[in-house]
Amino acid sequence: MQHAKYSIGQIIHHRKFDYRGVIFDIDAAFTGTNDWYDAVAKSKPPKDEPWYHILVDNSQQTTYVAEKNIEFNKSASRIEHPLVNYYFKKFIDGHYHHNNTNN
Numbered sequence: 694m695q696h697a698k699y700s701i702g703q704i705i706h707h708r709k710f711d712y713r714g715v716i717f718d719i720d721a722a723f724t725g726t727n728d729w730y731d732a733v734a735k736s737k738p739p740k741d742e743p744w745y746h747i748l749v750d751n752s753q754q755t756t757y758v759a760e761k762n763i764e765f766n767k768s769a770s771r772i773e774h775p776l777v778n779y780y781f782k783k784f785i786d787g788h789y790h791h792n793n794t795n796n
Contacts, residue, residue, distance in 0.1 A: 697743040698760055702789035706766040714747035715772045715789050717780045738762060748774040
């Protein structure tokens with residue numbers, strides 16, 4: 694198992710589906726069901742690498758994404774999602790700061 698390349702509060706871009714989002718949780722490895730994986734994870738990304746919970750920009754959706762399918766997003770603009778203020782308290786220099794941190 695590898696360490697997560699990205700962190701909570703970081704804005705990412707989904708390589709395949711071309712959307713931006715912010716990471717609100719991280720699993721060290723896939724924690725979903727095999728049925729979900731077979732139905733949704735069509736590219737069959739590794740289950741033993743980090744997976745990320747994402748608030749999707751300009752949407753009410755959240756997604757669960759394998760690390761291999763995301764990249765750092767260079768845009769410093771905010772994410773528009775109804776749950777942003779639930780998970781994060783500040784947005785500074787293109788990064789969200791989680792509600793349970795002192796940042």
